[in-house]
Amino acid sequence: MMYGSIASILSDPYLKEILVRAVVVGVLVSICASLLGVTLVLKRYSMIGDGLSHVGFGALALATALNLGNASTAVSLPIVLVAAFLLMGMSEKRRMQGDAAIAVLSTGAIAIGTLLFRFSKNQYADICNSLFGTASMSTLSKTDLWVTVAVSFVVLALFLLFFTRIFAVTFDENFAKATGVHVRFYSLLLAALTAVTVVIGMKMVGAIMVSGLIIFPALSAMRVSRRFSTVVITSASLALACFAIGFAASLLLDVQPGPAIITVHVIVFLVCCLIGFLKNRIRTANSKKIVVE
Amino acid sequence: MALLTFESVGLAYGGDNVAHDVSFSVQAGEFWGIVGENGSGKTTLMKALLGLIPCASGRIVMGEGLKPAEIGYLPQQSAIQKDFPASVEEVVLSGTIGYRGLKPFYGRAERALANKNMDMLGLLPLKKRCYQELSGGQQQRVLLARALCATKKCLVLDEPTTGLDPVVTAEFYHVLHEINQSGMTIIMVSHDVEQAVRCCTHILHLSCHPLFIGTAAQYKASPLGRKYLEVHAL
Numbered sequence: 375m376m377y378g379s380i381a382s383i384l385s386d387p388y389l390k391e392i393l394v395r396a397v398v399v400g401v402l403v404s405i406c407a408s409l410l411g412v413t414l415v416l417k418r419y420s421m422i423g424d425g426l427s428h429v430g431f432g433a434l435a436l437a438t439a440l441n442l443g444n445a446s447t448a449v450s451l452p453i454v455l456v457a458a459f460l461l462m463g464m465s466e467k468r469r470m471q472g473d474a475a476i477a478v479l480s481t482g483a484i485a486i487g488t489l490l491f492r493f494s495k496n497q498y499a500d501i502c503n504s505l506f507g508t509a510s511m512s513t514l515s516k517t518d519l520w521v522t523v524a525v526s527f528v529v530l531a532l533f534l535l536f537f538t539r540i541f542a543v544t545f546d547e548n549f550a551k552a553t554g555v556h557v558r559f560y561s562l563l564l565a566a567l568t569a570v571t572v573v574i575g576m577k578m579v580g581a582i583m584v585s586g587l588i589i590f591p592a593l594s595a596m597r598v599s600r601r602f603s604t605v606v607i608t609s610a611s612l613a614l615a616c617f618a619i620g621f622a623a624s625l626l627l628d629v630q631p632g633p634a635i636i637t638v639h640v641i642v643f644l645v646c647c648l649i650g651f652l653k654n655r656i657r658t659a660n661s662k663k664i665v666v667e
Numbered sequence: 668m669a670l671l672t673f674e675s676v677g678l679a680y681g682g683d684n685v686a687h688d689v690s691f692s693v694q695a696g697e698f699w700g701i702v703g704e705n706g707s708g709k710t711t712l713m714k715a716l717l718g719l720i721p722c723a724s725g726r727i728v729m730g731e732g733l734k735p736a737e738i739g740y741l742p743q744q745s746a747i748q749k750d751f752p753a754s755v756e757e758v759v760l761s762g763t764i765g766y767r768g769l770k771p772f773y774g775r776a777e778r779a780l781a782n783k784n785m786d787m788l789g790l791l792p793l794k795k796r797c798y799q800e801l802s803g804g805q806q807q808r809v810l811l812a813r814a815l816c817a818t819k820k821c822l823v824l825d826e827p828t829t830g831l832d833p834v835v836t837a838e839f840y841h842v843l844h845e846i847n848q849s850g851m852t853i854i855m856v857s858h859d860v861e862q863a864v865r866c867c868t869h870i871l872h873l874s875c876h877p878l879f880i881g882t883a884a885q886y887k888a889s890p891l892g893r894k895y896l897e898v899h900a901l
Contacts, residue, residue: 416751535771542761545751546742552717553765553817554736600797602753 395519396511396631400578400617402526406571407584408591408613409533412606413544413564415592422461422565423585425476426572429457431581432483433573434504435490443494447517450573457483458569462561507580507632514577525570532563533606541602579632587613590639597643597650616642668730670695670821670852671716677724678711684723684875685711691871691880695731695820698847699854700863700883702895703873709856712873713823716854731820736765739818741810743825748806753798755809759785762816777816784812788842804835811842822846824855828862840866860895 383389414420433450442449457479464475487504494500503513533540542550543560551557568588575584595608620635627634669692677687686708693699701709714720716727718735729735739762762784763777773781785791788808793801798809807827814822824843828836844866847853857863863870863883870886872879872895879891886892 416747418747535769537771538761538764538767538773541753541757542764545748545753545758545761546745548719548742548745549740549761549813549817550764551719552736552738552740552742552823553762554734555764596752600752600754600799602751602757605752 392512392514395514395516396578397621399514399519399522399574400511400621400631400635401614402522403571403575403578404587404591404613404617405610406526406529406567407575407587408609409529409606410564410568410571411588411590411592412595412609413540414568415589415596416544419462419465420585420589421473421476422458422465423568423572423588425461425480426454426458426569427576427581427584428480429483430454430573430576430584431504432487432490434576434581435487435494438500439490439493444515445517446513447515447521447573447577450576451521451570454569454573455566458565459562462565466558466561503580504576505580505582507576507578507583507630511578511631514574518574518577521570522574525567525574529567529571532567536560537603537606545602579635583632583636586636586639590636590643591616594639594643594646597646598653612642612646669693670730670733671854672728672730673725674728675725676712676715676722676727678708678715678720679723680708680711680720686873686875687724688876689725689871689873691877693852693854693869695852696847696850697852698843698866698868699871700867700869701854701856701871701873702858702860702863703878705858707873708875709873710825713825713854713856717823733820737818737820739814739816739822741807741814741822741824741827743829744806744810748798750799754794755785755790755796755798755801756781756794758798758809759790759812759816762813765817780816781812784815787815788812802835803831804839807831807839808842811839815846818851821852821854824853824857826857827855828857828859836862860892864892864896 383393414423430450433453434446436453437443437446437449440449461476461479488501491497491501539550539555539560542555543557547557571588572584575587578584579587591609591613592605594612595605599605599608616638617635620638621631623629623638624631624634671693673689673691676689678685685706689712701712703709711720715722717738717740759781760773760777763773763780767777782791785794788811790808790812793805798806801809828839831839840862843853855863855867864887867883870879870881870883870892871877872886872891879886879889887896
Protein backbone atom coordinates (compact mmCIF):
# COMPACT_ATOMS: atom_id res chain seq x y z
CA MET A 375 0.00 0.00 0.00
CA MET A 376 1.21 3.41 -0.95
CA TYR A 377 1.33 5.23 2.34
CA GLY A 378 1.18 2.29 4.70
CA SER A 379 -1.83 2.21 7.01
CA ILE A 380 -4.25 5.09 7.37
CA ALA A 381 -2.93 5.66 10.88
CA SER A 382 0.55 6.27 9.52
CA ILE A 383 -0.83 8.74 6.92
CA LEU A 384 -2.53 10.71 9.66
CA SER A 385 0.65 10.83 11.72
CA ASP A 386 2.58 12.40 8.81
CA PRO A 387 1.53 16.09 8.65
CA TYR A 388 2.32 16.43 4.92
CA LEU A 389 0.38 13.33 3.90
CA LYS A 390 -2.39 14.29 6.28
CA GLU A 391 -2.74 17.67 4.59
CA ILE A 392 -2.99 16.03 1.17
CA LEU A 393 -5.59 13.58 2.45
CA VAL A 394 -7.72 16.21 4.17
CA ARG A 395 -7.57 18.40 1.07
CA ALA A 396 -8.60 15.48 -1.11
CA VAL A 397 -11.59 14.69 1.10
CA VAL A 398 -12.81 18.29 1.36
CA VAL A 399 -12.42 18.98 -2.37
CA GLY A 400 -13.85 15.56 -3.22
CA VAL A 401 -16.98 16.05 -1.14
CA LEU A 402 -17.64 19.58 -2.41
CA VAL A 403 -16.93 18.84 -6.08
CA SER A 404 -19.09 15.70 -5.95
CA ILE A 405 -22.03 17.70 -4.61
CA CYS A 406 -21.58 20.57 -7.09
CA ALA A 407 -21.24 18.21 -10.04
CA SER A 408 -24.31 16.23 -9.03
CA LEU A 409 -26.48 19.34 -8.63
CA LEU A 410 -25.36 20.91 -11.92
CA GLY A 411 -25.72 17.47 -13.49
CA VAL A 412 -29.48 17.39 -12.91
CA THR A 413 -30.07 20.47 -15.06
CA LEU A 414 -27.39 19.53 -17.61
CA VAL A 415 -28.82 16.03 -18.13
CA LEU A 416 -32.42 17.26 -18.32
CA LYS A 417 -31.55 20.04 -20.77
CA ARG A 418 -29.72 17.50 -22.95
CA TYR A 419 -26.39 19.19 -22.27
CA SER A 420 -24.72 16.06 -20.81
CA MET A 421 -22.00 16.11 -23.42
CA ILE A 422 -20.96 19.66 -22.53
CA GLY A 423 -19.24 18.35 -19.39
CA ASP A 424 -17.45 15.78 -21.50
CA GLY A 425 -16.34 18.34 -24.08
CA LEU A 426 -15.12 20.71 -21.40
CA SER A 427 -13.02 18.00 -19.75
CA HIS A 428 -11.17 17.42 -23.00
CA VAL A 429 -10.56 21.14 -23.34
CA GLY A 430 -9.31 20.97 -19.75
CA PHE A 431 -6.84 18.28 -20.80
CA GLY A 432 -5.50 20.56 -23.54
CA ALA A 433 -5.25 23.45 -21.08
CA LEU A 434 -3.36 21.29 -18.59
CA ALA A 435 -0.93 20.35 -21.35
CA LEU A 436 -0.46 24.02 -22.12
CA ALA A 437 0.28 24.76 -18.46
CA THR A 438 2.85 21.95 -18.39
CA ALA A 439 4.46 23.14 -21.64
CA LEU A 440 4.73 26.67 -20.26
CA ASN A 441 6.28 25.18 -17.13
CA LEU A 442 3.33 26.42 -15.08
CA GLY A 443 2.38 22.96 -13.86
CA ASN A 444 2.05 24.22 -10.29
CA ALA A 445 -0.44 26.89 -11.31
CA SER A 446 -2.35 24.68 -13.73
CA THR A 447 -5.75 25.79 -12.43
CA ALA A 448 -4.97 29.42 -13.19
CA VAL A 449 -4.15 28.47 -16.78
CA SER A 450 -6.96 25.98 -17.45
CA LEU A 451 -9.80 27.81 -15.72
CA PRO A 452 -10.04 30.76 -18.15
CA ILE A 453 -9.60 28.49 -21.18
CA VAL A 454 -12.33 26.08 -20.06
CA LEU A 455 -14.62 29.00 -19.15
CA VAL A 456 -14.33 30.41 -22.67
CA ALA A 457 -15.00 26.96 -24.12
CA ALA A 458 -18.08 26.62 -21.88
CA PHE A 459 -19.55 29.92 -23.07
CA LEU A 460 -18.81 28.98 -26.68
CA LEU A 461 -20.50 25.59 -26.36
CA MET A 462 -23.52 27.01 -24.54
CA GLY A 463 -23.85 29.78 -27.12
CA MET A 464 -23.67 27.32 -30.00
CA SER A 465 -26.23 24.98 -28.43
CA GLU A 466 -28.60 27.91 -27.97
CA LYS A 467 -28.23 29.50 -31.38
CA ARG A 468 -28.13 26.13 -33.14
CA ARG A 469 -25.76 27.58 -35.68
CA MET A 470 -23.80 24.38 -35.57
CA GLN A 471 -25.26 21.19 -34.15
CA GLY A 472 -24.34 21.11 -30.47
CA ASP A 473 -23.00 17.57 -30.48
CA ALA A 474 -20.87 18.21 -33.57
CA ALA A 475 -19.44 21.36 -31.99
CA ILE A 476 -18.50 19.42 -28.87
CA ALA A 477 -16.81 16.68 -30.90
CA VAL A 478 -14.79 19.25 -32.83
CA LEU A 479 -13.67 21.00 -29.66
CA SER A 480 -12.92 17.75 -27.76
CA THR A 481 -10.81 16.02 -30.37
CA GLY A 482 -9.02 19.24 -31.28
CA ALA A 483 -8.08 19.90 -27.66
CA ILE A 484 -6.90 16.31 -27.13
CA ALA A 485 -4.73 16.40 -30.25
CA ILE A 486 -3.11 19.72 -29.45
CA GLY A 487 -2.77 18.78 -25.77
CA THR A 488 -1.02 15.51 -26.54
CA LEU A 489 1.43 17.33 -28.79
CA LEU A 490 2.06 19.95 -26.11
CA PHE A 491 2.90 17.27 -23.55
CA ARG A 492 6.03 16.66 -25.68
CA PHE A 493 7.49 19.61 -23.78
CA SER A 494 7.09 18.00 -20.39
CA LYS A 495 9.95 16.10 -18.74
CA ASN A 496 8.02 12.93 -18.08
CA GLN A 497 5.61 13.03 -20.95
CA TYR A 498 3.77 9.72 -20.49
CA ALA A 499 3.29 9.98 -16.74
CA ASP A 500 1.85 13.48 -17.18
CA ILE A 501 -0.53 12.40 -19.94
CA CYS A 502 -1.63 9.45 -17.86
CA ASN A 503 -2.20 11.57 -14.75
CA SER A 504 -4.26 14.17 -16.54
CA LEU A 505 -6.39 11.56 -18.27
CA PHE A 506 -7.00 9.16 -15.39
CA GLY A 507 -6.29 11.20 -12.27
CA THR A 508 -3.44 10.84 -9.79
CA ALA A 509 -3.08 8.64 -6.74
CA SER A 510 -4.82 10.23 -3.72
CA MET A 511 -5.54 13.28 -5.88
CA SER A 512 -2.10 14.53 -4.91
CA THR A 513 -2.04 17.27 -7.56
CA LEU A 514 -4.80 19.23 -5.81
CA SER A 515 -3.25 22.52 -4.67
CA LYS A 516 -4.27 25.03 -2.02
CA THR A 517 -5.64 27.24 -4.79
CA ASP A 518 -7.82 24.33 -5.89
CA LEU A 519 -9.13 24.02 -2.37
CA TRP A 520 -10.17 27.68 -2.25
CA VAL A 521 -11.60 27.69 -5.76
CA THR A 522 -13.64 24.62 -4.82
CA VAL A 523 -14.93 26.19 -1.62
CA ALA A 524 -15.95 29.36 -3.51
CA VAL A 525 -17.68 27.46 -6.32
CA SER A 526 -19.49 25.16 -3.91
CA PHE A 527 -20.74 28.19 -2.05
CA VAL A 528 -22.17 29.67 -5.26
CA VAL A 529 -23.69 26.39 -6.46
CA LEU A 530 -25.30 25.61 -3.11
CA ALA A 531 -26.60 29.17 -2.72
CA LEU A 532 -27.99 29.04 -6.26
CA PHE A 533 -29.82 25.79 -5.66
CA LEU A 534 -31.15 26.92 -2.29
CA LEU A 535 -32.21 30.45 -3.21
CA PHE A 536 -33.18 30.05 -6.87
CA PHE A 537 -34.46 26.49 -6.79
CA THR A 538 -37.88 27.37 -8.19
CA ARG A 539 -36.32 29.38 -11.01
CA ILE A 540 -33.88 26.62 -11.88
CA PHE A 541 -36.84 24.28 -12.14
CA ALA A 542 -38.75 26.70 -14.37
CA VAL A 543 -35.78 27.37 -16.65
CA THR A 544 -34.93 23.66 -16.94
CA PHE A 545 -38.50 22.47 -17.48
CA ASP A 546 -39.58 25.11 -19.96
CA GLU A 547 -37.21 27.81 -21.16
CA ASN A 548 -39.80 29.60 -23.30
CA PHE A 549 -42.38 29.79 -20.56
CA ALA A 550 -39.78 31.07 -18.11
CA LYS A 551 -38.65 33.69 -20.63
CA ALA A 552 -42.24 34.79 -21.24
CA THR A 553 -42.79 35.31 -17.50
CA GLY A 554 -39.76 37.58 -17.33
CA VAL A 555 -37.03 35.23 -16.04
CA HIS A 556 -33.57 36.04 -17.39
CA VAL A 557 -33.02 32.64 -18.95
CA ARG A 558 -29.76 33.62 -20.60
CA PHE A 559 -28.25 34.65 -17.28
CA TYR A 560 -29.01 31.23 -15.83
CA SER A 561 -27.59 29.40 -18.88
CA LEU A 562 -24.34 31.34 -18.70
CA LEU A 563 -24.11 30.87 -14.94
CA LEU A 564 -24.69 27.15 -15.42
CA ALA A 565 -21.95 27.05 -18.07
CA ALA A 566 -19.49 28.93 -15.86
CA LEU A 567 -20.12 26.78 -12.79
CA THR A 568 -19.84 23.60 -14.86
CA ALA A 569 -16.51 24.80 -16.26
CA VAL A 570 -15.04 25.37 -12.79
CA THR A 571 -16.40 22.06 -11.51
CA VAL A 572 -14.85 20.25 -14.48
CA VAL A 573 -11.45 21.89 -14.00
CA ILE A 574 -11.24 20.84 -10.34
CA GLY A 575 -13.01 17.50 -10.84
CA MET A 576 -10.45 16.63 -13.51
CA LYS A 577 -7.72 16.68 -10.91
CA MET A 578 -9.72 14.23 -8.81
CA VAL A 579 -10.77 11.62 -11.33
CA GLY A 580 -8.98 12.59 -14.55
CA ALA A 581 -10.19 14.28 -17.74
CA ILE A 582 -11.73 11.16 -19.21
CA MET A 583 -13.93 10.37 -16.24
CA VAL A 584 -14.88 13.78 -14.84
CA SER A 585 -18.16 13.97 -16.77
CA GLY A 586 -19.14 10.82 -14.87
CA LEU A 587 -19.28 12.91 -11.69
CA ILE A 588 -21.79 15.18 -13.44
CA ILE A 589 -23.96 12.65 -15.25
CA PHE A 590 -24.15 9.50 -13.09
CA PRO A 591 -25.77 10.92 -9.93
CA ALA A 592 -28.49 12.70 -11.91
CA LEU A 593 -29.23 9.63 -14.05
CA SER A 594 -29.32 7.34 -11.02
CA ALA A 595 -31.60 9.72 -9.12
CA MET A 596 -33.97 10.00 -12.09
CA ARG A 597 -34.40 6.21 -12.11
CA VAL A 598 -35.78 6.11 -8.57
CA SER A 599 -37.49 9.47 -8.14
CA ARG A 600 -40.16 11.32 -10.07
CA ARG A 601 -40.28 14.72 -8.43
CA PHE A 602 -37.75 17.39 -9.40
CA SER A 603 -37.01 18.30 -5.77
CA THR A 604 -36.39 14.69 -4.73
CA VAL A 605 -34.28 14.06 -7.83
CA VAL A 606 -32.00 16.95 -6.82
CA ILE A 607 -31.68 15.78 -3.20
CA THR A 608 -31.17 12.13 -4.21
CA SER A 609 -28.56 13.12 -6.78
CA ALA A 610 -26.48 15.03 -4.22
CA SER A 611 -26.79 12.26 -1.61
CA LEU A 612 -25.76 9.56 -4.07
CA ALA A 613 -22.77 11.62 -5.20
CA LEU A 614 -21.65 12.04 -1.62
CA ALA A 615 -22.02 8.33 -0.85
CA CYS A 616 -20.25 7.26 -4.04
CA PHE A 617 -17.32 9.57 -3.31
CA ALA A 618 -17.01 8.30 0.26
CA ILE A 619 -17.13 4.63 -0.75
CA GLY A 620 -14.91 5.06 -3.81
CA PHE A 621 -12.27 7.13 -2.05
CA ALA A 622 -12.15 4.82 0.98
CA ALA A 623 -11.86 1.83 -1.33
CA SER A 624 -9.01 3.47 -3.22
CA LEU A 625 -7.07 3.92 0.04
CA LEU A 626 -7.79 0.45 1.38
CA LEU A 627 -7.23 -1.42 -1.87
CA ASP A 628 -4.43 0.85 -3.07
CA VAL A 629 -6.04 1.71 -6.41
CA GLN A 630 -6.44 5.08 -8.16
CA PRO A 631 -9.32 7.09 -6.65
CA GLY A 632 -10.73 8.26 -10.01
CA PRO A 633 -11.61 4.89 -11.48
CA ALA A 634 -12.68 3.64 -8.02
CA ILE A 635 -15.18 6.49 -7.53
CA ILE A 636 -16.60 6.20 -11.04
CA THR A 637 -16.91 2.42 -10.72
CA VAL A 638 -18.98 2.90 -7.57
CA HIS A 639 -21.16 5.33 -9.56
CA VAL A 640 -21.66 2.67 -12.25
CA ILE A 641 -22.72 0.08 -9.66
CA VAL A 642 -25.10 2.54 -7.98
CA PHE A 643 -26.58 3.42 -11.37
CA LEU A 644 -27.25 -0.25 -12.13
CA VAL A 645 -28.86 -0.73 -8.72
CA CYS A 646 -31.03 2.36 -9.28
CA CYS A 647 -32.08 1.02 -12.70
CA LEU A 648 -33.17 -2.23 -11.02
CA ILE A 649 -35.08 -0.36 -8.30
CA GLY A 650 -36.75 1.84 -10.92
CA PHE A 651 -37.72 -1.22 -12.96
CA LEU A 652 -39.22 -2.99 -9.93
CA LYS A 653 -41.07 0.17 -8.87
CA ASN A 654 -42.57 0.41 -12.36
CA ARG A 655 -43.64 -3.23 -12.28
CA ILE A 656 -45.35 -2.74 -8.94
CA ARG A 657 -47.07 0.42 -10.14
CA THR A 658 -48.40 -1.16 -13.34
CA ALA A 659 -49.49 -4.26 -11.39
CA ASN A 660 -51.37 -2.03 -8.95
CA SER A 661 -53.06 -0.02 -11.67
CA LYS A 662 -54.10 -3.26 -13.39
CA LYS A 663 -55.56 -4.46 -10.11
CA ILE A 664 -57.57 -1.25 -9.85
CA VAL A 665 -58.90 -1.76 -13.38
CA VAL A 666 -59.90 -5.38 -12.62
CA GLU A 667 -61.61 -4.42 -9.38
CA MET B 668 -58.36 51.59 -24.06
CA ALA B 669 -57.85 48.17 -25.64
CA LEU B 670 -55.98 45.48 -23.74
CA LEU B 671 -53.65 44.96 -26.70
CA THR B 672 -53.09 47.11 -29.75
CA PHE B 673 -50.89 45.99 -32.63
CA GLU B 674 -49.77 49.09 -34.54
CA SER B 675 -48.56 48.13 -38.05
CA VAL B 676 -46.34 45.44 -36.59
CA GLY B 677 -43.69 43.91 -38.84
CA LEU B 678 -41.82 40.78 -37.85
CA ALA B 679 -38.60 39.11 -38.90
CA TYR B 680 -37.34 35.65 -38.07
CA GLY B 681 -33.74 34.65 -38.74
CA GLY B 682 -33.28 37.68 -41.01
CA ASP B 683 -36.34 37.00 -43.17
CA ASN B 684 -39.44 39.15 -43.01
CA VAL B 685 -42.31 36.89 -42.03
CA ALA B 686 -45.11 39.37 -41.44
CA HIS B 687 -45.84 43.02 -42.09
CA ASP B 688 -48.56 45.62 -41.50
CA VAL B 689 -50.35 43.72 -38.76
CA SER B 690 -52.74 46.17 -37.09
CA PHE B 691 -55.60 45.15 -34.85
CA SER B 692 -56.70 45.54 -31.29
CA VAL B 693 -57.92 43.13 -28.67
CA GLN B 694 -60.47 44.21 -26.06
CA ALA B 695 -60.54 42.63 -22.62
CA GLY B 696 -62.64 39.45 -22.53
CA GLU B 697 -62.33 38.63 -26.23
CA PHE B 698 -61.21 35.23 -27.49
CA TRP B 699 -59.05 35.61 -30.58
CA GLY B 700 -58.04 32.83 -32.91
CA ILE B 701 -54.96 33.53 -35.04
CA VAL B 702 -55.16 31.17 -37.99
CA GLY B 703 -53.13 30.67 -41.16
CA GLU B 704 -50.90 28.24 -42.99
CA ASN B 705 -47.55 27.06 -41.67
CA GLY B 706 -45.04 29.86 -42.15
CA SER B 707 -47.72 32.54 -42.20
CA GLY B 708 -46.06 34.33 -39.28
CA LYS B 709 -48.66 33.46 -36.64
CA THR B 710 -46.17 31.86 -34.23
CA THR B 711 -43.71 34.72 -34.70
CA LEU B 712 -46.49 37.21 -33.99
CA MET B 713 -47.26 35.37 -30.76
CA LYS B 714 -43.59 35.39 -29.74
CA ALA B 715 -43.42 39.15 -30.27
CA LEU B 716 -46.52 39.58 -28.12
CA LEU B 717 -44.86 37.59 -25.32
CA GLY B 718 -41.72 39.70 -25.62
CA LEU B 719 -39.59 36.71 -26.68
CA ILE B 720 -38.53 38.50 -29.88
CA PRO B 721 -38.62 42.20 -30.78
CA CYS B 722 -40.89 43.70 -33.44
CA ALA B 723 -38.95 44.58 -36.62
CA SER B 724 -41.25 47.55 -37.10
CA GLY B 725 -44.35 49.03 -35.50
CA ARG B 726 -45.23 48.27 -31.91
CA ILE B 727 -47.52 46.38 -29.57
CA VAL B 728 -49.18 48.60 -26.99
CA MET B 729 -50.57 47.06 -23.82
CA GLY B 730 -53.44 48.71 -21.97
CA GLU B 731 -55.07 48.23 -18.56
CA GLY B 732 -51.68 47.95 -16.87
CA LEU B 733 -50.82 44.67 -18.60
CA LYS B 734 -47.11 43.84 -18.83
CA PRO B 735 -45.58 41.27 -21.20
CA ALA B 736 -44.47 39.13 -18.23
CA GLU B 737 -48.08 39.00 -16.98
CA ILE B 738 -49.38 37.07 -19.95
CA GLY B 739 -50.05 33.39 -19.26
CA TYR B 740 -48.36 31.34 -21.96
CA LEU B 741 -49.20 27.80 -22.98
CA PRO B 742 -46.32 26.77 -25.26
CA GLN B 743 -46.13 23.65 -27.37
CA GLN B 744 -44.63 20.70 -25.53
CA SER B 745 -40.92 20.22 -26.01
CA ALA B 746 -38.97 16.96 -26.21
CA ILE B 747 -37.33 17.79 -22.86
CA GLN B 748 -40.66 17.53 -21.04
CA LYS B 749 -41.43 14.01 -22.30
CA ASP B 750 -39.26 12.33 -19.65
CA PHE B 751 -38.89 15.14 -17.13
CA PRO B 752 -39.13 14.13 -13.47
CA ALA B 753 -41.62 16.60 -12.04
CA SER B 754 -44.87 16.35 -10.13
CA VAL B 755 -48.04 18.05 -11.38
CA GLU B 756 -47.86 20.37 -8.38
CA GLU B 757 -44.28 21.42 -9.17
CA VAL B 758 -45.18 22.27 -12.76
CA VAL B 759 -48.30 24.26 -11.86
CA LEU B 760 -46.51 26.15 -9.06
CA SER B 761 -43.77 27.19 -11.47
CA GLY B 762 -46.38 29.40 -13.16
CA THR B 763 -46.13 31.81 -10.24
CA ILE B 764 -42.41 32.63 -10.63
CA GLY B 765 -43.03 35.78 -12.66
CA TYR B 766 -44.41 37.92 -9.83
CA ARG B 767 -42.86 36.34 -6.76
CA GLY B 768 -39.77 38.50 -6.88
CA LEU B 769 -36.71 36.79 -5.46
CA LYS B 770 -38.42 34.78 -2.74
CA PRO B 771 -36.62 31.43 -2.63
CA PHE B 772 -39.64 29.21 -1.90
CA TYR B 773 -43.33 29.16 -2.74
CA GLY B 774 -45.45 30.88 -0.12
CA ARG B 775 -49.01 30.27 1.01
CA ALA B 776 -50.47 32.66 -1.60
CA GLU B 777 -48.73 30.82 -4.47
CA ARG B 778 -49.86 27.43 -3.19
CA ALA B 779 -53.44 28.66 -2.81
CA LEU B 780 -53.42 30.01 -6.37
CA ALA B 781 -51.98 26.77 -7.75
CA ASN B 782 -54.57 24.73 -5.83
CA LYS B 783 -57.40 26.92 -7.10
CA ASN B 784 -56.32 26.47 -10.71
CA MET B 785 -55.70 22.73 -10.30
CA ASP B 786 -59.16 22.42 -8.76
CA MET B 787 -60.80 24.32 -11.62
CA LEU B 788 -59.16 22.02 -14.18
CA GLY B 789 -59.86 18.83 -12.19
CA LEU B 790 -56.20 18.20 -11.48
CA LEU B 791 -56.29 17.97 -7.69
CA PRO B 792 -56.44 14.14 -7.63
CA LEU B 793 -53.33 14.11 -9.84
CA LYS B 794 -51.43 16.70 -7.76
CA LYS B 795 -48.69 14.33 -6.57
CA ARG B 796 -48.50 12.33 -9.80
CA CYS B 797 -45.53 12.54 -12.14
CA TYR B 798 -46.08 14.79 -15.15
CA GLN B 799 -44.56 12.36 -17.65
CA GLU B 800 -46.97 9.56 -16.67
CA LEU B 801 -50.07 11.59 -17.57
CA SER B 802 -52.01 11.36 -20.82
CA GLY B 803 -51.58 14.08 -23.45
CA GLY B 804 -54.85 15.76 -22.48
CA GLN B 805 -53.96 15.75 -18.78
CA GLN B 806 -50.51 17.19 -19.50
CA GLN B 807 -52.09 19.97 -21.52
CA ARG B 808 -54.42 20.79 -18.63
CA VAL B 809 -51.41 20.91 -16.28
CA LEU B 810 -49.69 23.42 -18.58
CA LEU B 811 -52.93 25.41 -18.81
CA ALA B 812 -53.12 25.53 -15.00
CA ARG B 813 -49.53 26.77 -14.95
CA ALA B 814 -50.36 29.48 -17.51
CA LEU B 815 -53.36 30.53 -15.40
CA CYS B 816 -51.05 30.91 -12.39
CA ALA B 817 -48.96 33.35 -14.43
CA THR B 818 -51.77 35.73 -15.37
CA LYS B 819 -54.92 37.46 -14.23
CA LYS B 820 -55.90 38.97 -17.58
CA CYS B 821 -54.56 37.35 -20.71
CA LEU B 822 -53.74 33.84 -21.95
CA VAL B 823 -51.74 33.05 -25.06
CA LEU B 824 -52.04 29.50 -26.41
CA ASP B 825 -49.81 27.96 -29.06
CA GLU B 826 -51.57 25.16 -30.99
CA PRO B 827 -53.03 23.84 -27.72
CA THR B 828 -54.71 20.73 -29.11
CA THR B 829 -51.93 19.32 -31.28
CA GLY B 830 -51.72 15.56 -30.78
CA LEU B 831 -54.93 15.30 -28.73
CA ASP B 832 -57.74 12.98 -29.78
CA PRO B 833 -61.11 14.52 -30.79
CA VAL B 834 -62.89 13.83 -27.49
CA VAL B 835 -60.07 15.33 -25.40
CA THR B 836 -59.84 18.26 -27.83
CA ALA B 837 -63.55 18.99 -27.41
CA GLU B 838 -63.18 18.85 -23.62
CA PHE B 839 -60.20 21.18 -23.77
CA TYR B 840 -62.12 23.76 -25.83
CA HIS B 841 -64.99 23.50 -23.39
CA VAL B 842 -62.60 24.40 -20.55
CA LEU B 843 -61.20 27.30 -22.59
CA HIS B 844 -64.75 28.56 -23.22
CA GLU B 845 -65.47 28.58 -19.49
CA ILE B 846 -62.22 30.38 -18.70
CA ASN B 847 -63.07 32.98 -21.34
CA GLN B 848 -66.60 33.36 -19.92
CA SER B 849 -65.06 34.23 -16.56
CA GLY B 850 -63.53 37.32 -18.18
CA MET B 851 -60.10 36.09 -19.28
CA THR B 852 -58.84 37.38 -22.61
CA ILE B 853 -57.51 34.52 -24.75
CA ILE B 854 -55.34 34.62 -27.86
CA MET B 855 -54.90 31.27 -29.53
CA VAL B 856 -52.66 30.36 -32.43
CA SER B 857 -54.11 27.43 -34.34
CA HIS B 858 -54.11 25.78 -37.72
CA ASP B 859 -57.50 24.26 -36.96
CA VAL B 860 -59.76 26.87 -38.58
CA GLU B 861 -62.93 24.92 -37.92
CA GLN B 862 -62.39 24.69 -34.16
CA ALA B 863 -61.21 28.30 -34.00
CA VAL B 864 -64.40 29.55 -35.68
CA ARG B 865 -66.48 27.44 -33.32
CA CYS B 866 -65.00 28.68 -30.05
CA CYS B 867 -63.35 32.07 -30.71
CA THR B 868 -65.16 35.38 -30.70
CA HIS B 869 -62.72 36.95 -33.17
CA ILE B 870 -60.47 35.70 -35.96
CA LEU B 871 -57.21 37.03 -37.43
CA HIS B 872 -56.32 35.16 -40.59
CA LEU B 873 -52.65 35.74 -41.30
CA SER B 874 -50.66 35.08 -44.40
CA CYS B 875 -47.62 37.31 -43.87
CA HIS B 876 -50.13 40.16 -43.63
CA PRO B 877 -53.68 40.02 -42.29
CA LEU B 878 -56.16 38.57 -44.82
CA PHE B 879 -59.04 38.90 -42.39
CA ILE B 880 -59.63 40.70 -39.10
CA GLY B 881 -63.04 40.56 -37.46
CA THR B 882 -65.55 38.53 -35.53
CA ALA B 883 -65.86 34.78 -35.98
CA ALA B 884 -69.37 35.20 -37.40
CA GLN B 885 -68.13 37.67 -40.02
CA TYR B 886 -65.30 35.30 -40.88
CA LYS B 887 -67.70 32.40 -41.39
CA ALA B 888 -69.69 34.50 -43.82
CA SER B 889 -66.65 35.87 -45.68
CA PRO B 890 -65.41 34.28 -48.93
CA LEU B 891 -62.06 33.51 -47.30
CA GLY B 892 -63.65 31.86 -44.27
CA ARG B 893 -66.07 29.86 -46.44
CA LYS B 894 -63.18 28.64 -48.57
CA TYR B 895 -61.12 27.49 -45.60
CA LEU B 896 -64.03 25.88 -43.80
CA GLU B 897 -64.97 23.97 -46.98
CA VAL B 898 -61.40 22.69 -47.35
CA HIS B 899 -61.53 21.50 -43.75
CA ALA B 900 -64.89 19.82 -44.22
CA LEU B 901 -63.57 17.69 -47.10
